[in-house]
Amino acid sequence: xETYKNHPIYSSAVPALSSGxxxxxxxFDPGTKMLTELQRLECTDTIFLTKEEAEAxxxxxxxxxxxxxxxxx
Numbered sequence: 290x291e292t293y294k295n296h297p298i299y300s301s302a303v304p305a306l307s308s309g310x311x312x313x314x315x316x317f318d319p320g321t322k323m324l325t326e327l328q329r330l331e332c333t334d335t336i337f338l339t340k341e342e343a344e345a346x347x348x349x350x351x352x353x354x355x356x357x358x359x360x361x362x
Contacts, residue, residue, distance in 0.1 A: 293352050295319040300347030302340040309336040314347035
């Protein structure tokens, strides 16, 4: 877990069905004492060879989401 622009963020690597890893990131609400999830982000269209690469990409997804603001559905 790390903090980016006051938001706690977390990244994990999820095993892909074939081989490799895909990225997952979670952005938490900075205004609560409990960890309240604001956004879960996944990148399943890119398979990474290493767990570390997938985790780094997950953090990048979180930072990009924070920088660009929430998207309207």
